[in-house]
Amino acid sequence: MRRIVLLGLIAVTSVMASSHMADILPNRGTTHLELVVVVVFAILFAWISIGFWEAMAGLLTMARRYDRFSLTLGMHPDLSLAGIEARTAILFPIANEDVERVFAGLSATYESLRDTGQLPFFDFFVLSDTSDPDKWVEEEVHWAGTCISLAARDRLFYRRRRVNLKRKSGNIADFCRRWGKNYRYMVVMDADSVMKGATLVRMVQVMERNPRVGILQTAPLAVNRETVLARTQQFANHVYGPMFAAGLHFIQLGDSHFWGHNAVLRVKPFMEHCSLPELSGKPPRGGYILSHDFVEAAFMRRGGWEVWLAHDLEGSWEEAPPTLLEELKRDRRWCQGNLQHVRLLFTRGLFSAHRALFLHGAMSYGSSLLWFMFLVLSSVEAIMEAFRTHIYFPAAGRVLFPEWPIWHPQWAFTLLATTAVVLFMPKLFSVLVILLKKGEAGRFGGAFRLLAGVFVEVFFAALLAPTRMLFHSKFVFVTLLGRQVGWGPQQRSDLGTSWREAVRFHGSGVLLALVWGTVLFVFNRSFFWWNTPVLIPLILSIPLSVWSSRASMGKALRRMGLLLIPEEIERPEELRTLDRVLHQEEDPSPLIVRKEQGFVRAVVDPRIHALHLCLAGEKGRVSEKIKNRRRRLVEKALSLGPGGLTAGEKRELLYDAESLHELHKRVWEISDRTLEREWGLPP
Amino acid sequence: MTAELAPRSESEEDWSKAQQRVSLYLRLMNLPPLESLELAQRTLKLAFEASGQSTPLSRSMQALRRVLGEGKPIGKAALETDDPMEILRIPLPAPLGRGYCGKMRSSPLINRGLMLPEDVG
Numbered sequence: 001m002r003r004i005v006l007l008g009l010i011a012v013t014s015v016m017a018s019s020h021m022a023d024i025l026p027n028r029g030t031t032h033l034e035l036v037v038v039v040v041f042a043i044l045f046a047w048i049s050i051g052f053w054e055a056m057a058g059l060l061t062m063a064r065r066y067d068r069f070s071l072t073l074g075m076h077p078d079l080s081l082a083g084i085e086a087r088t089a090i091l092f093p094i095a096n097e098d099v100e101r102v103f104a105g106l107s108a109t110y111e112s113l114r115d116t117g118q119l120p121f122f123d124f125f126v127l128s129d130t131s132d133p134d135k136w137v138e139e140e141v142h143w144a145g146t147c148i149s150l151a152a153r154d155r156l157f158y159r160r161r162r163v164n165l166k167r168k169s170g171n172i173a174d175f176c177r178r179w180g181k182n183y184r185y186m187v188v189m190d191a192d193s194v195m196k197g198a199t200l201v202r203m204v205q206v207m208e209r210n211p212r213v214g215i216l217q218t219a220p221l222a223v224n225r226e227t228v229l230a231r232t233q234q235f236a237n238h239v240y241g242p243m244f245a246a247g248l249h250f251i252q253l254g255d256s257h258f259w260g261h262n263a264v265l266r267v268k269p270f271m272e273h274c275s276l277p278e279l280s281g282k283p284p285r286g287g288y289i290l291s292h293d294f295v296e297a298a299f300m301r302r303g304g305w306e307v308w309l310a311h312d313l314e315g316s317w318e319e320a321p322p323t324l325l326e327e328l329k330r331d332r333r334w335c336q337g338n339l340q341h342v343r344l345l346f347t348r349g350l351f352s353a354h355r356a357l358f359l360h361g362a363m364s365y366g367s368s369l370l371w372f373m374f375l376v377l378s379s380v381e382a383i384m385e386a387f388r389t390h391i392y393f394p395a396a397g398r399v400l401f402p403e404w405p406i407w408h409p410q411w412a413f414t415l416l417a418t419t420a421v422v423l424f425m426p427k428l429f430s431v432l433v434i435l436l437k438k439g440e441a442g443r444f445g446g447a448f449r450l451l452a453g454v455f456v457e458v459f460f461a462a463l464l465a466p467t468r469m470l471f472h473s474k475f476v477f478v479t480l481l482g483r484q485v486g487w488g489p490q491q492r493s494d495l496g497t498s499w500r501e502a503v504r505f506h507g508s509g510v511l512l513a514l515v516w517g518t519v520l521f522v523f524n525r526s527f528f529w530w531n532t533p534v535l536i537p538l539i540l541s542i543p544l545s546v547w548s549s550r551a552s553m554g555k556a557l558r559r560m561g562l563l564l565i566p567e568e569i570e571r572p573e574e575l576r577t578l579d580r581v582l583h584q585e586e587d588p589s590p591l592i593v594r595k596e597q598g599f600v601r602a603v604v605d606p607r608i609h610a611l612h613l614c615l616a617g618e619k620g621r622v623s624e625k626i627k628n629r630r631r632r633l634v635e636k637a638l639s640l641g642p643g644g645l646t647a648g649e650k651r652e653l654l655y656d657a658e659s660l661h662e663l664h665k666r667v668w669e670i671s672d673r674t675l676e677r678e679w680g681l682p683p
Numbered sequence: 684m685t686a687e688l689a690p691r692s693e694s695e696e697d698w699s700k701a702q703q704r705v706s707l708y709l710r711l712m713n714l715p716p717l718e719s720l721e722l723a724q725r726t727l728k729l730a731f732e733a734s735g736q737s738t739p740l741s742r743s744m745q746a747l748r749r750v751l752g753e754g755k756p757i758g759k760a761a762l763e764t765d766d767p768m769e770i771l772r773i774p775l776p777a778p779l780g781r782g783y784c785g786k787m788r789s790s791p792l793i794n795r796g797l798m799l800p801e802d803v804g
Binding site for chain 2: 143159180682
């Protein structure tokens, strides 16, 4: 019923807006071109209406303060799992990530869980798909160090896959096949996730209390970043996020999303129903399913298990991409994955709600292409209009008065205002919810700073929207053409974007905007002015991308009290632990090796060498040919130093305990000054 | 100490470097200073007594591995425990092979389950 009402509201508003749009056009939408413009506008308006009505549903849920569908409703405040036999594995699937950050987040979560007294019900797994040999060793060192510092022996495990089949989803499936039977639940984390121990315990309690729930997703809040872009997103996530999440919960109920992390999953049904197939055909449209989480949720639901969004559970955090370029790189992967879902739309047995989510996911990027098309088509219409000679007497000789071309700017303004209401009203309501809740505005630095922050966020969002639109359009277009994208690690630190990088990425967009603007300016000046909110940000995209990536500017905004989030005003214990672990000084090594030089450390440092050999385990026999190749690799490493080896060669040596140990022994006998330096040995 | 014992063909500098390298290795193993000193002394004595064409540095490092491989209690005791983290506190035993890592493991024993790909037809 809720979904039917939502559909009805979206349809009514979209039809009204698009008929208004048709009225504004010179030929009232009667030409082919205008008809296409109106249809594209209708789809776009329907798209933004979804967000609007979802937010209104969220407002309703929050205003009532009582949600009969809340899974936590009426739960005893006691956080104890005593008497529950269920064990839970907390998984950190990683691939070439910032190792320090991963283990700091894990430590923060672990300590918080320990403080609840419920640690014995949980185990932690770091599941590595890392291919970088240096990071591989770094992970082992951090795993061992974390086991010592947390006294987490037999509770914190590390597993690295040699073959990264099906990436993250394959990594989780590999865990399930090996140890899934030992656990009733698993909590999947992201490389930058942190969760409060009490939240984890509560999630398990909810799952125990609701035996039909297969996945329980929390709504993670973005924290910890300092760049302007990330701080605007953190702020938006904190101010508007809760209302949107409540709205999603209101509409989706047990057919909700799984976002791939900060969620608890019931292992047995997951193993029974959620193993992903390989799609026929080549990537990007075929091959392994990339955005696996949506599909896993749909399969879980198909298997008869509910998927819920626990919008009211706090203590779940993640981090936002620090720069626009990092965000766009991530979006390109997501875009490819989401478009792949279109192929699953008609999969047998799926719930219609999840088919709609597949479509919604595809539209998240497809809408950008439609917006781009809308702008292009309306520009073409405007240019044609400039060349068209108006016929004052369409039925010559039969009418008394000429038919004057009439342009109603007030209609256009009304439509613009309506669109603005649909886009910005939810934000306004979110702020009102905060302002009306006693003491809540103080968590954002006070009412004035909250409002100023909203102004800054809206301004930035509007400035960056055209650039995002252009890139997303390109991603959709390129994916539809069948070109694949890489799946590199995300940069999760606050390193800014260089001017060179920005020019390389945004140069073509700037050029396009300049040409586009010039053509409109020459042929239809009034339409040019209507397009300036898109063209000017595109022309300024290079400095915008660079400046928004600057942590110094983000910090300056913070000092001014702008874009503050509650975690910056009163740091939760878990995030304080995260800071502490991240800033821990390591004992200085007598070797001249940076800690990032994992391969060199595994060769030279006796303890790290021993640790690596133990984790590498005993391998089967290999052919003489392979042995000879490895011998040659050892000789190469000894003559050229570690810099002379490729990543693949380093990996091969790390896999083979015998070769690595031979290298270790002989490196310690090196007396050549240059090679000593290469291997980090003091002269 | 070593300079006085060095034959003429091997310079004082060579032996000094060998001594520094042995000390560095032992320091990286986090051994108590006195134990470390004792091991270094034994190592260098063995290296000096050993004959061969190799350099003092090579002979010293080979001697160090022999000394460490003698199975001093620091290593053996640790290997007999099932504490995986002890590996960080023990010297690297010379021979690799079965039992070298004791009961150390980074993941639990496998409890194999099945997960077959879903049908999307």
